[in-house]
Structure formats: structure tokens, C-alpha cells
Amino acid sequence: MSDLQLEIKQMIIETLDLEDIEPAEIIDDEPLFVEGLGLDSIDALEIGLALQKRYGIKLKADSEDTREHFSSVNALAILIESQRAS
Amino acid sequence: MTNLLSLTCWLNSAPEGVIAYAADSSVSKSDLENRVAFWMRILPAEKGQRWAVYHKDSAEFLSIVFALWQLDCIACIPGDNRPATCERLRQRVQGFIGDFPADLVSYDISGVVVSFDVAPEWRVLNTDSPALEIYTSGTTGEPKAIGKTFAQLESEVAALEALWPGNRDAVVISTATHQHFYGLIFRLIWPMVRGQCFEIQQWQYTEDVYSRAQRYSAFSLVSTPSHLGRINTTVAWAEVAERCCSVLSSAAPLQRKDSLSVAKLLKTQVREIYGSSETGAIAWRIQSDRNEEAWQALPGIRLSQTDDSLLTVTANQLLEPGFKMSDRVEFVCDGRFKLLERVDRIVKVEGKRVSLAEVELVVQNNPFIEVVKALVITRKRTEVALVAELTGMGRQELALIGKRKLVQQFRQYLQDFFEPVLLPRRWRFVDQMPYNAQGKLPMDSLQAMFEQEEVKWPELLSQTVEGQVAELVCRIPAELIYFDGHFAGNPILPGIAQVHWAEHYGRQMLNLTGRFDRLQVIKFQQVIFPESTISLSLEFNPETDKLSFRFYSDKGVHSSGRICFS
Structure with a gap:
């Protein structure tokens, strides 16, 4: 697990106030929503805000695209890295 | 009197031209009429029947509803299409239309094409006929059905129009679903009878709202505290603020700080609506920057309270006078009131109404659960929490797979019954419920288990x-x-x-x-x-x-x- 992945997992647990789960228990490529971690639409809004606050990420106004970035920890890592690079 | 179109002859009297916008296209009135004719042709519906409608596309949803009305049927609008909801509806409706499992859908759309050069003369609907049936959580734990006639719907929007006539050129953009009564009235029916265009899609992110707003010279936002409380403040709202004609929030009270923050970003005051599925919209407020604003009745609505402070409503949109709400209120001055607590075990979680008794009933049916208590707690967000005693089998499972996996199993089981935001997010498994010396289960002891x-x-x-x-x-x-x-x-x-x-x-x-x-x-x-x-x-x-x-x-x-x- 890379540092960024770990950081994202910690961000998710902290931002969403999740309990009974350690960062190591979140699987990098497991779905975050519905199945897997079981997050909901409010969590999606919170993650969007946290990404903006911590990484200065602006979400593109295109829901399809956004949903793809939010699908897993790996997808979030790719989003953060791509914005760091640009 | 307000100059609104009548719902009962809308198909005949609404002006030609664009009525709604899709992502990259528009829907004209004749497009809608074609779809109404299409649905009338294929639905094997007979006078007086009830049909369940669930469709993400608001224009298609309206086409189906209008077709049912033309066929003298009642449109039943569930808030979701979960398995338990469908199962329950099966007892009440003749059939299912739209986004439902294939085995519930009883019509065949293959090969049917309907098109006409001259629009047909549509039947004028009877204003006192039942138009809709909607569902909401009841105190006993069983959802209850609420009927609405055309007259009731028209009377509700007439009250809104009397208070807020506003700009009819503004396109309605929404983060709320039309499958809930609030969204149905505010993003579809009210705009429709005003001749105002609406977007057919529900938007989840405030970034989407911003990008949609850029497309129109004027827009109105219909939203909820869940979205307005989490608006992305770094978006260049200033670019679209000039075009914002109104912002509406309902489903739950909006926090004052969120109301003021949105008002600043969009240079538009946030109009809050208080109501319920049973009564429709009955009161409103606009927050002031000085203090917490009280609610006041919409035009034509008379409010009072019972001896035990429950709000009662008398209005044209209600069939009987003196409808008793489950909210306690305190009247302050000029007929304005403050909302106090609810008296039943129905709660709002992120604007969605749920009966804690229903949550308990469903959880209790699980073979791992001996006794369960549901409560609402507020931490970072408002959420449903559960305290449960497990059965012997449940305790074995807990020892075997651990708390996280067990909770995951429970959540999976509950998904068939409740929308995701209503699923319990916090669980406490106890050997014994914390009864006090009087044999009561004090809410404080349950709440204390979740303090952070x-x-x-x-x-x-x-x-x-x-x-x-x-x-x-x-x-x-x-x-x-x-x-x-x-x-x-x-x-x-x-x-x-x-x-x-x-x-x-x-x-x-x-x-x-x-x-x-x-x-x-x-x-x-x-x-x-x-x-x-x-x-x-x-x-x-x-x-x-x-x-x-x-x-x-x-x-x-x-x-x-x-x-x-x-």
C-alpha cells in the first residue's frame, strides 16, 4: 500500500466518521459505494468536499466522470496524482 | 387569483414550445404529448386502477403519469424501487411502469410507434378525482399511503404562487428527486402549471448545478439541506449568481449558517419550506443574519396548536380541517412559530423520513437479533444507530467473523428495505439492554453508547x-x-x-x-x-x-x- 493510498483511507475514515474499520481493512480496488465499503450519496458529497480541501481538487461538472473517480481508493489516487501532475 | 394553468387540462392548454431540458437537448410539449399517446397505447390499464411509476427521467415520468390520468387511473409514486417497496406495492397496484425488475413489468413496448401531425384533443380531468398516491412512514412501522386529488395539488401550488410569483423564464435545476412529494411539487408540478421549464435530470453534486446554471440566462434551484449544507464554496458561483432567481430548500430545516452561506454565494435568499407528505407545503421562512427565523403559514393556510403543542393545519389542500402534525411547536408572534421536537418515533435523516419502529421491525426479523432499539444520533451527520442483543446464533457469528463483517451482513440485508442514507451506520451489540431501576430503557443511556x-x-x-x-x-x-x-x-x-x-x-x-x-x-x-x-x-x-x-x-x-x- 503506497503512502497516498493510506492517506486516502485515513481521509475517508476520518471525514466520514466511520467506525469499526482500520485503514488496512479498506481494499485498494474494492468499490467504495453500495457494495464493498457501502458508502452512500451523502458520503460522496463529503468526499468531494474533502478532496477539494485537502488536495485542492476541483471536480469536473460531469457526474459520470466524477462517479468513476470515486469508485475505489485506487481511482481516487489516480485522480489526486493526475491533478498534482498538471 | 393566480394565473396558473390547470393540471386537469394542461395537455390542451399549455403553450407549444420547450417545456424541459435534458443534458444536451430539449423536450417540447409535442414531444411530451407523443410520449403520453405512446404510453396510453401500450399500457393495459383500465379505469380506476392504480399503477406504480418510477422513472429517473422527469419528462418520461410525466408522460407516464399523464397517460395514466388520461386512462382514468391513479399514479402511485414510491420514493424508491427497492425489493421490499415493490413487494408491498404489489398488493396495491395493477402493474409497474418504468425502472422496476422485469418480472414486475406487464406491458410490451417492442415495435410500438406513435406519432401524429395534429395533437389529439385530450380529455379534461375531473378536478376531484384521485390523481396520485404517495407513501410515507407511518407511526406503527408500516408505510402509509396518502391520496391526492387534482384539486389538492392545484390548491397547494396556488398557495406557493401567491407567495412567490417570481420569474417564469428561470429554468428549474434540482438536486431533489421527483419521486418524493416535495420534489414532485417543486421541480415538476409547480413549474409545469406556471409554464416554466425544468430540467429532467436530478443532479447529485453542486458542481453539476454550477455547470447547468451556466447554460441558462436565468435559473431557479430546488434543493435540500443535504446538498445546500455541503455546497462547494470554491466553485465560481459569482459567475452564475446574477442569473439565480430563487433557491428553495425543503425536506428538513436548513441550518442558519448554511442558509446564509448559500445566500451569499448565489446572491439569493434561501426560501425554506416546511410541510409533510400528508399536508404538502404549509409554512416558510427566510433566515435572517441576526437570529434564527421563525416559520409562518403559506397564504390560505391556517395554523393553530393543540393543548399539548402539536401543530394543526387547516387548508383547502386538505380534505378535513385541523390535521394534526407530529411536530410540537411554539408560537412566538404574528402567528409565527418555532419547530420543537416530534412526538412520534418518526425521524428525518438527511431529509428522508423514516420510522424507527419500522427499522426495528425489519431488523428484528433477522435470526441473529434477539432485541433491538433504533435511535437517531447526531455526530458529523445525523444517522440511524442500533443497539442490539444478539441471539445465541448471532453471538456465535460475531465471535466467528467479527463485528465489521457481521454489520456488513446486516446492512446488506437491510438494503432491500431502506434507502442507503437510512441504513444504520453505527451498531452496538450488548449482552443486555441498559434498563434502569424502573425497568425503563432511558434514551440517554442508549445515546451515551454513541458519544464520540x-x-x-x-x-x-x-x-x-x-x-x-x-x-x-x-x-x-x-x-x-x-x-x-x-x-x-x-x-x-x-x-x-x-x-x-x-x-x-x-x-x-x-x-x-x-x-x-x-x-x-x-x-x-x-x-x-x-x-x-x-x-x-x-x-x-x-x-x-x-x-x-x-x-x-x-x-x-x-x-x-x-x-x-x-
Whole structure:
């Protein structure tokens, strides 16, 4: 697990106030929503805000695209890295 | 009088031209009429029947609803299309239309094409006929059906129009779904009878709202506290603020700070609506930057209260006068009121209404659950939480797969019944519910299990009181602040914490009120480690004002002593 992945997992647990789960228990490529971690639409809004606050990420106004970035920890890592690079 | 189109002859009287916008296209009135004719052709519906409608596309949804109305049927609008919802609806409706499992859908759309050059003359609907049936959580735990006639719907929007006539050129953009009554009225029916265009898609992110707003010279936003409270403030709202004609929020009260923040970003005051599925919209407020604003009745609505402070409503949109709400209120001045608490076990979670009794009924049906209590807690967000005693089978499963996996199983089971935001996010499995000496289950003790302060207390697995004797079984969480620095690498529970706990639970459970004076015969015999399960026995002697305590486990006694009060 890379540092960024770990950081994202910690961000998710902290931002969403999740309990009974350690960062190591979140699987990098497991779905975050519905199945897997079981997050909901409010969590999606919170993650969007946290990404903006911590990484200065602006979400593109295109829901399809956004949903793809939010699908897993790996997808979030790719989003953060791509914005760091640009 | 307001100059609104009538719902009952809307198809004939609405002007030609664009009525709605899709992502990259528009829907004209004749497009809609074609779809109405299409649905009338294929639906095997007969006069007086009920049909369930669920469709994400608001224009298609409206086409289906209009087709049902033309066929003299009632459109039944569920808030979701979960398996349990469909199962329940099956008893009530003739058939299902739209986004439902294939085996429930009883019509065939293959090869049907309907098109006409001259629009047909549509039937004028009877204003007192039932138009809709919607569903909401009932106090008994069973969802209840609420019927609405055309007259009721028209009377509700007439009250809104009388208060807020506003700009009809503004396109309605929404984060709310039309499958809920609030969204149905505010983003579809009201715009439609005003001849105002609406977007057919529901938007989830505020970034989407921003990008949609850029497309129109004027727009209105219909939203909820869930979205307005989480608006992305870094988006260049200033670019679209000039085009914003109104912002509406409903489903739950919006926090004042969120209302003011949105008002600043969009340079538009947020209009809040208070109401319910049963009554429709009945009151409104606009927050002021000085203090918490009270609610006031919409035009034509008369409000009063019962002896026990319940709000009662009399309005044209209600069939009977004096409808009693489940909210307690306090009237302040000029007929304005403040909302106090609800009197039943129905709660709002992120604007969605749910009956805690229903949650308990459903959870109770699981073979792993012996008894369960549902409650609403507010931490970072408002959420449903559960305290449960497991059955023998449930306890075995817990030991086998652990809490996280077990909770995951429960959530999966509950998904068939509840929308995701209503699923319990926090679970406590206890050996025994925390009944007090009177045999009651105090809400405070349940709430306390979910408090998020620094961990200063053990996790209580059971507690009993009998006369002057209290018995507690508790788990010693590793996160206790007392373990910090108390022998790095080899944490043990400090003696002072044990004395403090004994005093605390003595006061709480045995109602001790005296002042802590001194300690007697204190013995620390064995250390207490993190994650162990420990029992605490407390006995108070009222004659000497002394509380004896004893921490013990299967390893024997850990500590004991007496606290003298004065």
C-alpha cells in the first residue's frame, strides 16, 4: 500500500466518521459505494468536499466522470496524482 | 387569483414550445404529448386502477403519469424501487411502469410507434378525482399511503404562487428527486402549471448545478439541506449568481449558517419550506443574519396548536380541517412559530423520513437479533444507530467473523428495505439492554453508547440495578485516554480511573448525590489490561453514606474499596 493510498483511507475514515474499520481493512480496488465499503450519496458529497480541501481538487461538472473517480481508493489516487501532475 | 394553468387540462392548454431540458437537448410539449399517446397505447390499464411509476427521467415520468390520468387511473409514486417497496406495492397496484425488475413489468413496448401531425384533443380531468398516491412512514412501522386529488395539488401550488410569483423564464435545476412529494411539487408540478421549464435530470453534486446554471440566462434551484449544507464554496458561483432567481430548500430545516452561506454565494435568499407528505407545503421562512427565523403559514393556510403543542393545519389542500402534525411547536408572534421536537418515533435523516419502529421491525426479523432499539444520533451527520442483543446464533457469528463483517451482513440485508442514507451506520451489540431501576430503557443511556468524545469510559455490555446494588459488565477499550502514557508499550488501567468510574456509575445508577469525601480500604490486587472484559459491582450503604466497589473478572478480584460521601 503506497503512502497516498493510506492517506486516502485515513481521509475517508476520518471525514466520514466511520467506525469499526482500520485503514488496512479498506481494499485498494474494492468499490467504495453500495457494495464493498457501502458508502452512500451523502458520503460522496463529503468526499468531494474533502478532496477539494485537502488536495485542492476541483471536480469536473460531469457526474459520470466524477462517479468513476470515486469508485475505489485506487481511482481516487489516480485522480489526486493526475491533478498534482498538471 | 393566480394565473396558473390547470393540471386537469394542461395537455390542451399549455403553450407549444420547450417545456424541459435534458443534458444536451430539449423536450417540447409535442414531444411530451407523443410520449403520453405512446404510453396510453401500450399500457393495459383500465379505469380506476392504480399503477406504480418510477422513472429517473422527469419528462418520461410525466408522460407516464399523464397517460395514466388520461386512462382514468391513479399514479402511485414510491420514493424508491427497492425489493421490499415493490413487494408491498404489489398488493396495491395493477402493474409497474418504468425502472422496476422485469418480472414486475406487464406491458410490451417492442415495435410500438406513435406519432401524429395534429395533437389529439385530450380529455379534461375531473378536478376531484384521485390523481396520485404517495407513501410515507407511518407511526406503527408500516408505510402509509396518502391520496391526492387534482384539486389538492392545484390548491397547494396556488398557495406557493401567491407567495412567490417570481420569474417564469428561470429554468428549474434540482438536486431533489421527483419521486418524493416535495420534489414532485417543486421541480415538476409547480413549474409545469406556471409554464416554466425544468430540467429532467436530478443532479447529485453542486458542481453539476454550477455547470447547468451556466447554460441558462436565468435559473431557479430546488434543493435540500443535504446538498445546500455541503455546497462547494470554491466553485465560481459569482459567475452564475446574477442569473439565480430563487433557491428553495425543503425536506428538513436548513441550518442558519448554511442558509446564509448559500445566500451569499448565489446572491439569493434561501426560501425554506416546511410541510409533510400528508399536508404538502404549509409554512416558510427566510433566515435572517441576526437570529434564527421563525416559520409562518403559506397564504390560505391556517395554523393553530393543540393543548399539548402539536401543530394543526387547516387548508383547502386538505380534505378535513385541523390535521394534526407530529411536530410540537411554539408560537412566538404574528402567528409565527418555532419547530420543537416530534412526538412520534418518526425521524428525518438527511431529509428522508423514516420510522424507527419500522427499522426495528425489519431488523428484528433477522435470526441473529434477539432485541433491538433504533435511535437517531447526531455526530458529523445525523444517522440511524442500533443497539442490539444478539441471539445465541448471532453471538456465535460475531465471535466467528467479527463485528465489521457481521454489520456488513446486516446492512446488506437491510438494503432491500431502506434507502442507503437510512441504513444504520453505527451498531452496538450488548449482552443486555441498559434498563434502569424502573425497568425503563432511558434514551440517554442508549445515546451515551454513541458519544464520540475522548474515550473516558468503558463500553458497557450490561447494567442492572436492584435496590442499592448495581452490577455492570464492561469491555475496557484500548482507545481509553488513560492508557496514553500509562506505561508505554505495557498499558494498564490506572487505579485512579477505576475509582473515578466507580464514583461515576454509583452517582448515575444509584442516584448518589453526596460530595466525594475520602477513600477507605483501597486494594489494587491485579492490573486491568486493554480489551479485557471486567465486571463492576457497586453497593451503597445509605446509613454510612459509603459506596463499596469491586472490579472483578474470571481472573478474580482486580480492585476493591469504599468511597465515603458527605
